[in-house]
Amino acid sequence: MSFYSIQKTRQTSTTISFLFNLFPVFPSSYHSLPIQQTPFVHSFSPSPTPHCYTSLLQSCIDSKALNPGKQLHAQFFHLGFAYNEVLATKLVHLYAVSNSLPNARNLFDKIPKRNLFLWNVLIRGYAWNGPHDTAISLYHSMLDYGLKPDNFTLPFVLKACSALSAIGEGRSIHEYVIKNGWERDVFVGAALIDMYAKCGCVMDARHVFNTIVVRDVVLWTSMVATYSQNGHPDESLSLCREMAANGVRPTEATLVTVVSSSADIACLPYGREIHGFGWRNGFQSNDRVKTALIDMYAKCGSVKVARALFERLWEKRVVSWNAIITGYAMHGLSVEALDLFEKMRKEARPDNITFVSVLAACSRGRLLDEGRALYNLMVKDYGINPTVQHYTCMVDLLGHCGQLDEAYDLIRHMSVKPDSGVWGAMLNSCKIHGNVELAELALEKLIELEPDDSGNYVILANMYAQSGKWEGVEKLRQLMTDKGIKKNIACSWIEVKNKVYAFLAGDVSHSNSDAIYAELKRLEGLMHEAGYAPDTGSVYHDVEEDEKTSMVCSHSERLAIAFGLISTSPGTRLLITKNLRICEDCHVAIKFISKITEREITVRDVNRYHHFKHGMCSCGDHW
DNA sequence: CGGATAACCT
Numbered sequence: 001m002s003f004y005s006i007q008k009t010r011q012t013s014t015t016i017s018f019l020f021n022l023f024p025v026f027p028s029s030y031h032s033l034p035i036q037q038t039p040f041v042h043s044f045s046p047s048p049t050p051h052c053y054t055s056l057l058q059s060c061i062d063s064k065a066l067n068p069g070k071q072l073h074a075q076f077f078h079l080g081f082a083y084n085e086v087l088a089t090k091l092v093h094l095y096a097v098s099n100s101l102p103n104a105r106n107l108f109d110k111i112p113k114r115n116l117f118l119w120n121v122l123i124r125g126y127a128w129n130g131p132h133d134t135a136i137s138l139y140h141s142m143l144d145y146g147l148k149p150d151n152f153t154l155p156f157v158l159k160a161c162s163a164l165s166a167i168g169e170g171r172s173i174h175e176y177v178i179k180n181g182w183e184r185d186v187f188v189g190a191a192l193i194d195m196y197a198k199c200g201c202v203m204d205a206r207h208v209f210n211t212i213v214v215r216d217v218v219l220w221t222s223m224v225a226t227y228s229q230n231g232h233p234d235e236s237l238s239l240c241r242e243m244a245a246n247g248v249r250p251t252e253a254t255l256v257t258v259v260s261s262s263a264d265i266a267c268l269p270y271g272r273e274i275h276g277f278g279w280r281n282g283f284q285s286n287d288r289v290k291t292a293l294i295d296m297y298a299k300c301g302s303v304k305v306a307r308a309l310f311e312r313l314w315e316k317r318v319v320s321w322n323a324i325i326t327g328y329a330m331h332g333l334s335v336e337a338l339d340l341f342e343k344m345r346k347e348a349r350p351d352n353i354t355f356v357s358v359l360a361a362c363s364r365g366r367l368l369d370e371g372r373a374l375y376n377l378m379v380k381d382y383g384i385n386p387t388v389q390h391y392t393c394m395v396d397l398l399g400h401c402g403q404l405d406e407a408y409d410l411i412r413h414m415s416v417k418p419d420s421g422v423w424g425a426m427l428n429s430c431k432i433h434g435n436v437e438l439a440e441l442a443l444e445k446l447i448e449l450e451p452d453d454s455g456n457y458v459i460l461a462n463m464y465a466q467s468g469k470w471e472g473v474e475k476l477r478q479l480m481t482d483k484g485i486k487k488n489i490a491c492s493w494i495e496v497k498n499k500v501y502a503f504l505a506g507d508v509s510h511s512n513s514d515a516i517y518a519e520l521k522r523l524e525g526l527m528h529e530a531g532y533a534p535d536t537g538s539v540y541h542d543v544e545e546d547e548k549t550s551m552v553c554s555h556s557e558r559l560a561i562a563f564g565l566i567s568t569s570p571g572t573r574l575l576i577t578k579n580l581r582i583c584e585d586c587h588v589a590i591k592f593i594s595k596i597t598e599r600e601i602t603v604r605d606v607n608r609y610h611h612f613k614h615g616m617c618s619c620g621d622h623w
Numbered sequence: 624c625g626g627a628t629a630a631c632c633t
Contacts, residue, residue: 093624120624152624159626190626197627221627228628253628260629292629322630356631363632392632424633446633455633607633 050081057090066098083111092118096125114145120152127160135160136169151182155191162191167199174208184212190222197226217243221254224261233261237270240277250281256292263296266577266604269498271296287313291320298327301575301602301609318348326357331609332618334365352384359393363400364608366620371397385415392421399429400622404438420449424456431459432622439463454485455580492556492578496567503559512563519562520554527592534585555586557603565597573600581605581623591615 053076060069073082073091081087088111095104101122108114108122119142126135139157142149149157154177161170174192182188189212196205205226212219220243227236240258244250250258255278262271275293283289290309297306310316310324321344328337341358344350350358355378362371375394378384386394391414398407407426411418423445430439439460446456457476464472490505503510510516524532557578564574582590582605594601595615603610611618 096624117624122624124624155626156624187626194627216626218627223627225627251627256628258628263629288629295630319630324630326630351630353631360632387631389632394632396632419633421633426633428633 048079050076050084050087053081053087054090057087057094061090061094061097064094064098066094066100069094069098070103082107085111085113085115089115089118093121096121099125099129101125101129116147116150116153119145119147120150120156123153123160124156127156127163130163132160132163136164136166148180149176151185151187154182154188158188158191158195162195162198165199167201170195170199184214186212186214186216186219190219193219193222193226197222197229200230202226202230202232215246215248217248217251217254220248221251221257224254225257228257228261228264233264236261237265237274240274244277250277250283252283252286252288255281255283255286255289259289259292259296263292263299266299266301267493267495267500268300268302268575269495269500271300285314287315287317287320291317291323294320294327295323298323298330299604301331301604303327303331303333316344316347318351318354321348322351322353322357325354325361329357329361329364331611332364332620334361334367337361338367338370350378350382352378352387352390355382355384356387356389356393359390359397363393363397364619366397366401366622368397368401368403388414388416388419388422391416391418392425395422396425396429399425400432402433404429404433404435408438418445420446420453423449427456427459431463434463434467436463436467436469451483452485454480454488457485488580490556490578490580492560492576494560494564494574494576496564501560501563503556503563505556505559506554507556507559510559510563512566515566516559516562517554519566520558523562523565523593523596526596527589530592530596532589532592534589555583557582557586558589561590561593561601564601565593565599570597571599573602576601576603578603578605581607582610587617587621587623591617 053072056072057069059065060072069091076082076084076087088107092104092108092111095101095107104122104125108118111118119138123135123138123142126132126138135157139149139153139160142153154173158170158173160166161173170192177183177188177192189208192208193205196202196208205223209215209219209223220239224236224239224243227233227239236258240250240254240261243254255274259271259274259278262274271293274296278284278286278289278293290313294306294309297303297309306324306327310320313320321340325337325340325344328334328340338358338361341350341354341361344354355374358374359371362368362374371394375386375390378390379386391410394410395407398404398410407429411422411426414422423442427439427442427446430436430442443456443460446453450456457480461473461476464470464476492503494501494503501510507513508517557576560576561574564572564576568574582603587610590601590603590610590612592615593599594612601612603612605623608619608623610623
């Protein structure tokens with residue numbers, strides 16, 4: 001809590017107690033006393049009027065003082081003012097803002113004349129705290145009651161739609177908005193954008209955004225967040241730039257959102273650009289922005305910068321601990337992640353996400369005993385029920401350590417329905433340990449859960465190919481054709497001198513293409529001398545573009561590396577990002593390249609970091 | 624009575 005907010009709280013409570021000294025409040029046992037016997041009435045002459053309570057209740061509302069409010073309620077209930085419109089309205093307001101919705105609802109139902117404000121605060125209460133569908137049904141009751149929703153009602157009920165992803169209800173409210181002229185209201189607009197964002201309708205959100213010409217920072221941020229939450233981090237970044245060009249200053253929310261977009265792109269120049277943008281706008285010591293930056297630097301490969309930022313936080317909250325622990329886990333630095341977890345336990349209470357992070361760290365480091373111990377710690381000491389993500393980590397951990405039967409056993413006995421993540425971890429473990437039977441079973445489940453993901457088929461196809469089961473390869477190829485499954489096109493990116501270059505497999509479109517291929521050829525010669533033998537015969541190459549035999553040495557990651565080598569000075573670290581898993585053969589090749597060229601090469605593939613150095617990789621050759 | 628925000632496994 002900041003110094004300012006402590007001061008603020010103290011002042012409010014002083015005001016409240018001052019007022020209560022003027023108007024003593026009954027203990028709750030007086031509720032049952034007949035009105036003539038209550039000390040209040042005897043001690044005041046003349047009796048208090050409803051007006052006396054107005055400012056008292058307002059103070060309760062301002063400081064969310066629920067219990068004093070309840071006592072006042074009891075008082076004027078006895079005095080017969082309970083359904084006085086002004087007092088009842090304030091009380092419902094107090095109950096609604098202090099998370100006492102059943103009380104608010106009870107009183108609300110008894111008030112004969114319900115004004116728009118009453119409906120609004122109640123709908124707001126349910127929209128924010130749930131049950132969300134209650135907010136929507138209240139909205140309909142309000143229409144039946146004959147009141148017209150205003151620019152407060154509409155954002156509140158839209159918030160409920162957003163929480164429920166109720167797109168049908170959301171669209172019909174949008175129609176109401178258009179018919180009744182709220183189209184250009186920024187509050188209604190931001191709520192509509194958010195509702196469409198949470199329902200995955202990016203185009204509809206953009207349409208709302210375009211309709212409003214006079215935009216404020218929240219409207220911009222809502223649209224920036226829509227892109228970020230729906231897998232368009234690049235759009236999110238460029239919209240933020242457009243916002244800045246329009247002279248709109250970012251808020252904390254804008255920055256947190258756009259920093260996370262740059263984390264998703266995992267491209268340091270963009271991240272640094274946003275970091276500077278935040279700095280110039282005075283957010284250099286904002287902990288929430290800093291936490292987003294910790295995540296961004298870790299995802300962009302600079303875990304040391306992330307750690308430095310973490311150490312300089314004002315206050316280390318759970319989210320910040322989770323971000324830095326996840327950062328270490330992502331880079332395979334399991335021991336550091338677990339050390340930090342031990343430190344964390346002394347300062348903050350780990351939550352379920354913390355355990356996802358540490359279990360993932362164990363899995364990366366093949367720390368079987370530690371992982372089991374942490375799982376027990378979570379369930380027994382912290383009373384956290386395992387979610388599907390914890391099971392995924394455990395299956396991944398057991399599977400990586402060769403305990404495939406135990407992993408399968410865990411899946412059969414887990415308390416939640418295994419999802420594609422769980423079966424994906426199982427399939428991957430089978431691949432590492434060459435268990436074709438269990439892999440077939442896992443793929444069967446995966447086809448039920450996510451039939452369009454080509455990566456799953458590819459893993460089993462490669463396993464068949466490695467064990468010479470060509471009829472299995474053929475069967476899968478046919479299955480993919482029948483289901484019309486699109487192959488993913490592999491792409492790698494590299495940053496050189498603050499510019500980003502993209503490469504597809506077999507790409508010859510780059511202006512330096514000749515030099516890139518010459519460098520690859522030169523390296524190949526040196527690699528063969530060092531003992532490299534391309535692993536082409538045993539791998540199934542026809543499923544992904546990425547893995548065609550003729551292109552085995554021109555995979556996108558190798559092109560990016562070759563380009564990096566000829567475009568940077570000796571010794572510079574290279575950072576490559578790839579949209580799919582790194583292939584087996586490239587993994588071997590890059591180990592050689594790191595040794596031959598004496599470079600540190602980092603490849604961030606679709607789900608982890610590979611740090612190549614002196615001919616070795618941080619992933620320990622299983623991924 | 625308002626609106627937008629970060630950490631999560633394959």
